[in-house]
Amino acid sequence: MVMIFSYFWRGIFLPGYPAGMAVSKFSISVPEDVAQQLATVSNISEYVTEAVRRRRRSDMLRNTFAEAGLMVTDEGVAAMGHRVSAKLTARRAKTTRSRRQAA
Known part of the structure; x- marks a missing residue:
């Protein structure tokens, strides 16, 4: 469950945002694994903003x-990811064999 509290700050300069840009502040609850990841990030607002923008672009593309x-399904994306990974692994193995034979 995510709890969101929103505060709007208009016309206030905040570092990293264009002057006069409307900024909203949220207080959210996240699962522990997400909290651990966010604890390693120096700028959580920037990190979350980029994640939301990426998700928005992905949704628009879908x-x-x-x-x-x-x-486009999550299963299809995962299957394609596995196919690409397998091809990259095969390519790396071929490159490694070629380098060993050349040496």
Whole structure:
């Protein structure tokens, strides 16, 4: 469960944000694994902002594909990731063998 409390600051200069940019402050609850990851980050606001923007771009891309009749699923993305990983592993092994033979 995520609890969100929002505060809006307008016209106040905050480091890392353009002058006059509307900024919202949230207080959220996250699972322990996420909290541990955030504890290692020097600028949590920047980290979370980038994560949300990436997710937004991903959602927009999936919607664009859906409008074109192409369904992108989490399972399909994972399967493609495995295929790409396998190809990269094979390519690295081939490169390693070639270097050993050349030496």
